[in-house]
Amino acid sequence: MPKPPTMKDVAAAAGVALKTVSRHVNGATNIDPALASRIATAITELGYRHNLAAASIRPGRSAKVIGLVISDLANPYWSVLARSVERTLSENGYLLMTVSSEEDADRHRLLVDRLIAQRVDGLIVSPPRRDTTGWAADAAPLLPVVAIDRPLAPLLPSPTDAHPAAAPTPTPPAAEASAPLLTSPGADADAPHPTQPGAAADAPLVDTILADNAGGAEAATRELLRHGARRILFLGDSLELYTMRERNAGFRRALGLDPASDDDRASVATAHTAAEAAEVVTALLGTGRIDAVFAANNRASTGAVDAFTRAGTRLPLIGFDDFEAATLVRPGISVVAQDVAQMGETAAHAVLARLAGETPPPTTTTLRTRLVLRGSELP
């Protein structure tokens, strides 16, 4: 590859000063039309391309790139989210660098460091399952950071001491509004909203966009109960994951279980992949030990449906996260649907607002979920 021409080359070819070319390239209006056209000619003839990397090292300038750290771009949940972020950023002139952490804390840390070294303007991050590496403390002062899907710091006080604090939260009305709930630290106490169980109500470190995981799971579980289910399987990924803990908490709340107790009315199975989920369900199907399934993520839903299909039988089922196959099988699979696109858009706007200079205290936005009933919740 030949060394690409620089502004200096263009300036020489056009017989003008370097600065004039710079002005032209940056779209300045106050340029002699004669010079401008000579510059334009030189640019096309030499094949000059503006070097944003070089421009970005000047103080006050940047490459207009945002980093996005998710767990796996191949998962439709994340790819739809990434696409939504990309779209919003693109409309504002930003590019997106997406990386997959594979739920590995070390890799996560490595990727964040790399993106910072690359001097991205902002960071949208789905925090790793065990935030012991404290990457956020380093990153947050350097550039705007937004947490997506999960909060940055573990909200639970400590993994060991689990004293569920106050009196059991009064069941919130299962409102069906579509507006996001805003939970700012500077509490405007008028908007009624489901409180995250076990969540300390203190200020988040960074802007945070979450779904109402607990509320969605609770609604789904109640629906299964309403149709007569008594021994519901909670089928999901590791409870080390924030979303899983929240969904499990909502599940237990619907069952009327003490969040801390270990009542075996709530059987919990862990599966990282759809195949594992299918195995679990297949193994349980004939036993009578369960009479319904709450699938806590899209892979679990897929696995459960797969097991049902192969066995030629089924149990009442509701999944968390909508998925493509949900409408293609009979009965249709009922789900707790998140507005993934809105989550991405909200996160992107949060970074953009900070980049535009706004500096309000960090806010947590909790997006409502929607219970979509398609028939699979019935016996």
Add this chain to the structure above:
Amino acid sequence: MPKPPTMKDVAAAAGVALKTVSRHVNGATNIDPALASRIATAITELGYRHNLAAASIRPGRSAKVIGLVISDLANPYWSVLARSVERTLSENGYLLMTVSSEEDADRHRLLVDRLIAQRVDGLIVSPPRRDTTGWAADAAPLLPVVAIDRPLAPLLPSPTDAHPAAAPTPTPPAAEASAPLLTSPGADADAPHPTQPGAAADAPLVDTILADNAGGAEAATRELLRHGARRILFLGDSLELYTMRERNAGFRRALGLDPASDDDRASVATAHTAAEAAEVVTALLGTGRIDAVFAANNRASTGAVDAFTRAGTRLPLIGFDDFEAATLVRPGISVVAQDVAQMGETAAHAVLARLAGETPPPTTTTLRTRLVLRGSELP
């Protein structure tokens, strides 16, 4: 955000020269341990982060970033591909910037220009449907470019004159090997392989990774014919898309139709989304005008299954591209499966090889497809 500290700051704090810090940061071994530890201390105390953007403007250095231009990251086909590219690049220390062109030629051009301005080290691109903007001519001399999923220049000589050249290609043996076919211009003529119909056998402009679209479509169509289908619907996206033209060509070849003729034994329907595809199928279902469906992409497959499910009936169906729901419905949906992960990996390796200095003439790699039969091909 405070101005981040530079190497100069670190050098001052550690009481050493700038260059020594540079060495330390770049992992040089020949440093006095005493100085090294002083530098290390200064780095952590100041919170210094290496600035790769600044480093990358030095000659011979780069930011180690690759650009990927696809049509829509939200489509599982592309997101799985992107993930595969990301993984391979990541193993080699590169980051990936993925952008979605939305199949819009102007937007495509804009994005490519932006990525070049950003000084990415290489470009993996799924070319736009009508490559009239000639972006490749500008880009290719500047940095390694790899075409993925579609060739860079239109292979068809011209949209108007369609003289199918030589005698009808002898039907290639439907080999089931898994190794990719290599079609280099410096023809090693031993490996038997399906020739792209209508494809000029001249040298590609850039390394190109394709799937055997025509061969896969032909095999699928033959399978439908074998089970008695006579009026097969070709349901896909616009024939302006290379992959659609190829799949349609394979479809017609299986039907024994002259590639140029307009025999209405081959009914073709265009649908950009799954919903549109479902509408088309629903409208045709009762009419008896078709007795089988070849769904030419994953959205068409989804739409067809949706239509079948809603109507409570079905027709023999084979789709192009595997999709999640294919195994979850009964009968399972038969598909022509591409090895998407391999396509991404191959493309990534192609860029990396060029970046490593290799300069063989550009090669076209055609990946075999695999006909996966699950039952939906039966009447």
Add this chain to the structure above:
DNA sequence: TTGTATGCGTTATCAA
């Protein structure tokens, strides 16, 4: 082993 001086491609300052 360490330091000094210079340049990478660009933009900002300030004078012409």
Add this chain to the structure above:
DNA sequence: TTGATAACGCATACAA
């Protein structure tokens, strides 16, 4: 309106 010059943060000759 235009141009000479000095940064920006970093890395490489070359000297010490």
